[in-house]
Amino acid sequence: MDIAELNIAPRKPTRRITVGSVPIGDGAPISVQSMTTTRTGDVEGTLQQIYELAGAGADIVRCTCNDAEAAEGLARIVPRSPVPVVADIHFHVEMALAALEAGVHGLRLNPGNLRKPAEIRLVAGEARDRGVPIRVGVNAGSLHPDLYKKYGGATPEALVESAQMELAYFAEVGFEDVKISVKASNVPLMVAAYRLASETFDHPLHLGVTEAGPPPGGLIKTTAGIATLLCEGIGDTIRYSLTADPVEEARAGRKLLEALGLRERKGLDLIACPSCGRTEIDVIEVARRAQEALEARQIPLQVAVMGCVVNGPGEARGADIGIAAGRHKGHLFIRGKIVRVVPESEMVDALVTEAERIVAEGIEARLAAADAGAEAEAAADRQILVEQKGADANRSEEVVAKIRRTLGSRGVADGSVGGDAQ
Numbered sequence: 001m002d003i004a005e006l007n008i009a010p011r012k013p014t015r016r017i018t019v020g021s022v023p024i025g026d027g028a029p030i031s032v033q034s035m036t037t038t039r040t041g042d043v044e045g046t047l048q049q050i051y052e053l054a055g056a057g058a059d060i061v062r063c064t065c066n067d068a069e070a071a072e073g074l075a076r077i078v079p080r081s082p083v084p085v086v087a088d089i090h091f092h093v094e095m096a097l098a099a100l101e102a103g104v105h106g107l108r109l110n111p112g113n114l115r116k117p118a119e120i121r122l123v124a125g126e127a128r129d130r131g132v133p134i135r136v137g138v139n140a141g142s143l144h145p146d147l148y149k150k151y152g153g154a155t156p157e158a159l160v161e162s163a164q165m166e167l168a169y170f171a172e173v174g175f176e177d178v179k180i181s182v183k184a185s186n187v188p189l190m191v192a193a194y195r196l197a198s199e200t201f202d203h204p205l206h207l208g209v210t211e212a213g214p215p216p217g218g219l220i221k222t223t224a225g226i227a228t229l230l231c232e233g234i235g236d237t238i239r240y241s242l243t244a245d246p247v248e249e250a251r252a253g254r255k256l257l258e259a260l261g262l263r264e265r266k267g268l269d270l271i272a273c274p275s276c277g278r279t280e281i282d283v284i285e286v287a288r289r290a291q292e293a294l295e296a297r298q299i300p301l302q303v304a305v306m307g308c309v310v311n312g313p314g315e316a317r318g319a320d321i322g323i324a325a326g327r328h329k330g331h332l333f334i335r336g337k338i339v340r341v342v343p344e345s346e347m348v349d350a351l352v353t354e355a356e357r358i359v360a361e362g363i364e365a366r367l368a369a370a371d372a373g374a375e376a377e378a379a380a381d382r383q384i385l386v387e388q389k390g391a392d393a394n395r396s397e398e399v400v401a402k403i404r405r406t407l408g409s410r411g412v413a414d415g416s417v418g419g420d421a422q
Contacts, residue, residue, distance in 0.1 A: 008260060009233035014204040017133045017177050020084025020105035022059050024179060025204030025236045030262050031059040032253035033206070033239040034246045035088065041069035043076045044314070049246065052318045054082045054271050055302050056247045057254025060237070062086040062108060068407055071098035075399040078103045080311065082271050086135070093119040094410045098403045100126050108135040111166040112142035120166065124175040133177040134170075138162045139210055140184035140193075154184060156193040160200050167201075178203050179237065183210035187225045194229050204236035214243040219252055230260055268294050269302040271319065279307030281325040286348060290323075293352045301355055310382050310393075313338060321358060323351045326381045331374075334363060338378040339370035 016026035024031060034053050038046040040063045050061050065071055065087040078085050086106035087099035090113045099107060100123075107127060114120060127134050140154035143162055151158040159182040170178065180203050182193040190209050197205060209225040212218035222240045229235050238256070240249040257263035272287040273279070287305040294303060304322030306312025309331045312324030317336025324331045330347030332340040332354055342350040358366050 008231050008262070012198050012233045014202055014236055015176075017179060017204060019060055019086065019133055022084055028236070030230070030235060030257055031237040032057050032250055032257065033060045033062060033086075033237055034058045034249040034253070035062040035064075035239070035241075037246055039070070040064055040073040040077070041067075043073050046073065046077055047080055047311075047315050048317065050077070050081050050083065050085070051271065051304075051315050052247050053250045055269055055318055056250035057266075058083060058250035060084045060086060060106070062088050064088045065095045065099045065102075065104075066090065066092075067095070068098065068403070068412060071095060071102055071403050071407070072400045074099055074102035074104055075403060076394075076396040078105070079394040079396060080273065080315065082273055089114065089123075093123060094407055094412050096123045097126060097406055097410070100130055100132060101403045101406050102399060104132065106133050106135065108137045109166070110137050110139060110142060111162050112139060112144055115144060117169055120169040121173050124170045125173040127177070128173060128175040131177070133179065134175070135206055136163050136166045136178060136180045137206075138166075138180070138182045140186070140189060141210065154189065156182075156189065156196045159184070159193040160196050163197065163201070167203075179206050180204070181206040181208060183208050183241075185209060185211045185221075187221055190225045191228050194234055195232070198234045205234060206237045206239065207235040208239040208241055210241055212241050212243075215248065218242040218244070222252070223256060227256060227260065230256075230262065267298055267300045270294070270305065271302070271316065272305040273307050273312060273315070279325070280327075281307055281344065281347075283307045286323075286325075289348045290351055293348060294355060297352065297356065299352075299355045299359060301358060303351070303355065305351075308385070309378055310385050313378075320363060321351065321355055323347050326378075326385055329381065331378045331381070334358070334367055334370075337367060337370065338374045339367065341371070341374050341377045341381075 014025040017024050022031055036046050036049045038049050040046055053061050061083055084105035086108055087104040088108050089096045090110055138159050143154055147158045147162055163180050182197050184190040207226045207229055209222045212222045226238050238253050240252045242249050258265045270291050272283055290305055301320040304316035304319035306316055306324040309324040309326035313333040313336050316322050322333050328344045330342045330344055331338050332350055
């Protein structure tokens with residue numbers, strides 16, 4: 001018998017949805033989510049944090065979409081993200097529509113903040129037409145006032161009814177691609193709410209303790225809530241909401257799943273880019289070959305396989321080692337610094353050899369052993385590639401133009417939205 005079976009109840013059956021390439025529910029591996037803390041309009045800073053989160057174990061990353069700059073940032077981020085991106089929407093329907101235009105892989109809506117039925121139906125209809133799932137993110141701290149009045153406060157019944165109300169609006173437009181969360185900062189309330197949600201819905205459940213606070217208290221609270229439910233077979237995806245570097249959230253979530261036997265422990269940590277408009281190689285095939293070779297040697301490093309030298313080394317600068325393609329060459333980098341340039345046909349072999357040397361000698365020693373001229377050669381290759389394909393190889397600016405038209409048609413031509421307590 002599997003040890004996990006001795007302590008953990010069988011998973012509660014739920015529907016299957018897919019966020020980008022990540023399956024959720026219906027027995028799919030429990031996924032780890034986190035949220036960036038950067039300003040979404042800061043494209044390079046946000047992408048760097050997304051890569052760090054992916055390296056720490058995040059399967060899905062959420063970014064706030066609170067203004068036009070953030071929506072435009074998402075249009076530039078999504079094609080380059082190594083994991084699916086979910087847009088976090090609060091008060092403004094315009095931001096939900098703009099995020100869908102930006103190509104996000106999912107939306108998170110808070111029923112307590114976006115309350116107008118016509119707007120909810122509009123967003124659900126657009127998501128339906130684009131095949132984009134929505135998380136109904138109920139929060140005990142922002143329930144509809146009518147529910148507070150009906151139940152005398154935030155109760156498990158109030159949280160679940162909030163989700164039911166949202167699903168009813170979705171049903172009016174034939175939208176069912178949904179996962180649900182019923183979060184609270186009080187752990188017993190959170191556990192009771194999710195137990196009731198599991199009895200009420202067959203949609204996948206996203207687990208979390210909201211506003212858990214900084215470590216160690218936040219870690220303890222979140223682990224107490226999430227682990228209790230997982231051991232009861234409840235939950236399809238999880239997030240630690242800590243007042244800390246979000247990398248700590250992803251790392252904690254991954255370690256919890258490993259500790260419960262719900263995800264395999266990882267030695268090698270390989271991340272790869274999503275094959276954007278600049279990619280000149282088969283990233284999937286190169287990543288597969290690299291993973292097989294590195295796992296066979298039990299290399300305990302974070303390794304990045306990037307399709308293009310223009311952005312790759314910078315985006316994955318947090319990785320111990322990586323390789324980026326460009327102009328039929330492999331640009332080997334350590335912590336973002338180019339240390340060697342090799343023929344494309346030797347990319348994987350060079351990556352494996354350098355990884356073994358890092359394990360034996362250490363990162364600082366290998367940085368010191370970098371080939372003279374490697375950085376300059378990579379810079380020259382980057383410049384040629386930019387001249388050949390332009391600065392916008394992913395045609396993100398075309399999407400940005402559509403977002404501006406979408407927002408302009410809804411009276412947000414100045415690129416901002418006003419405050420709305422509803």
